[in-house]
Amino acid sequence: MSTTALRTVSILGTGSYIPEKVITNADLAKIVDTNDEWIVSRTGMKERHQARPDEAASDMGAAAARQAMESAGVTADQIGMIVCASITPDMPFPSTACYVQRLIGAHNAFCLDITAACSGFIYALELAKNAICAGQVDTALIIGTEKLTSVVDWQDRQTCVLFGDAAGAAIVGARGAPHGIRATALGSDGRLAELLMLPGGGSRNPTSPETIEKRLHYMKMSGRDVFKHAVTRMIEACQKAIAKAGLTIDDIALIIPHQANLRIIEAIGHRLGAPAEKYFINIEKYGNISAASIPVALDEAVRSDRIKQGDKIVLVAFGGGFTWGAAVVEWDKN
Numbered sequence: 001m002s003t004t005a006l007r008t009v010s011i012l013g014t015g016s017y018i019p020e021k022v023i024t025n026a027d028l029a030k031i032v033d034t035n036d037e038w039i040v041s042r043t044g045m046k047e048r049h050q051a052r053p054d055e056a057a058s059d060m061g062a063a064a065a066r067q068a069m070e071s072a073g074v075t076a077d078q079i080g081m082i083v084c085a086s087i088t089p090d091m092p093f094p095s096t097a098c099y100v101q102r103l104i105g106a107h108n109a110f111c112l113d114i115t116a117a118c119s120g121f122i123y124a125l126e127l128a129k130n131a132i133c134a135g136q137v138d139t140a141l142i143i144g145t146e147k148l149t150s151v152v153d154w155q156d157r158q159t160c161v162l163f164g165d166a167a168g169a170a171i172v173g174a175r176g177a178p179h180g181i182r183a184t185a186l187g188s189d190g191r192l193a194e195l196l197m198l199p200g201g202g203s204r205n206p207t208s209p210e211t212i213e214k215r216l217h218y219m220k221m222s223g224r225d226v227f228k229h230a231v232t233r234m235i236e237a238c239q240k241a242i243a244k245a246g247l248t249i250d251d252i253a254l255i256i257p258h259q260a261n262l263r264i265i266e267a268i269g270h271r272l273g274a275p276a277e278k279y280f281i282n283i284e285k286y287g288n289i290s291a292a293s294i295p296v297a298l299d300e301a302v303r304s305d306r307i308k309q310g311d312k313i314v315l316v317a318f319g320g321g322f323t324w325g326a327a328v329v330e331w332d333k334n
């Protein structure tokens with residue numbers, strides 16, 4: 001692309017990677033005091049997947065990235081930027097994005113990780129869109145990849161039943177036509193940080209025998225509070241993004257919400273006034289896969305023909321931070 005004046009940005013291809021091993025609700029009932037009836041009725045989850053011990057976030061992210069590149073018809077050397085969203089990076093540094101770069105051979109890219117928890121993919125999309133609109137790069141690879149089974153406390157039934165492992169990716173690129181990403185609405189509220197966090201292992205609580213004894217290296221969540229804020233903020237973000245795009249809910253063909261709890265999705269659906277068939281739901285298979293949630297669901301929606309050329313869709317997420325965001329995308333892959 002020689003000019004940036006007319007640049008719009010589209011999702012040109014998607015991919016995903018789901019580890020083989022399945023953990024069912026019955027498996028969890030053998031580890032903690034829980035049962036299938038509670039998990040299904042309170043969350044909608046039936047299964048989640050677990051990565052192999054030798055599989056890290058970058059391995060899963062690279063597998064999803066390869067699929068997205070193939071679906072977009074983009075080669076590794078064409079990628080100018082890799083943004084990797086994860087709360088379970090391979091390690092604090094180097095970035096998981098740099099490891100993905102090495103695995104896929106995208107040596108022309110600059111690479112960075114972002115931490116926006118379950119909203120990470122929407123934040124990555126926003127960064128990629130802005131870099132492309134500004135003419136900084138033509139093509140970006142964005143990834144959400146999580147190995148949450150490595151940070152849940154397997155003694156805490158309130159969290160360990162909820163999370164799984166997976167990765168999703170998308171290739172985002174410049175277009176001349178006025179389609180693609182029509183509008184976004186993002187927000188954060190650090191005043192509520194303590195409601196969902198992994199307190200240990202950083203500069204606040206460096207790893208020590210004491211932090212390990214206090215189990216600070218595991219995720220902590222105040223589920224009921226998170227639930228309330230998730231519903232409010234996801235509705236608000238959807239409404240803002242749809243209005244910014246100059247559309248109404250009736251124009252939207254499909255809503256892909258972050259899959260944290262089926263009851264959250266139903267509450268959003270009820271308040272937004274869109275019929276149930278407009279919501280893409282796969283929570284029963286994967287549980288909450290944080291930053292991988294939206295790109296895995298998007299990839300499944302594309303591959304199962306739930307999204308057609310020209311459809312206007314909404315991606316919406318909420319996560320620790322708190323962070324939230326929605327994007328209205330006019331599907332323009334061809």
Ligand SMILES: CC(C)(COP(=O)(O)OP(=O)(O)OC[C@H]1O[C@@H](n2cnc3c(N)ncnc32)[C@H](O)[C@@H]1OP(=O)(O)O)[C@@H](O)C(=O)NCCC(=O)NCCS
Pocket residue numbers: 033034035038039042043118157158159161221222223224225226227230260261264288318319320
């Ligand atoms: C976590 C969540 C599923 C809990 O559901 P809930 O209906 O709020 O349940 P509560 O936490 O009020 O707990 C209700 C009861 O179930 C019990 N319980 C909690 N986890 C349980 C489990 N796995 N199995 C059986 N019982 C369980 C609680 O101990 C509590 O028992 P009590 O009434 O005797 O005290 C729900 O709050 C949620 O999904 N929150 C948002 C999560 C989220 O979005 N996180 C990520 C954001 S990206």
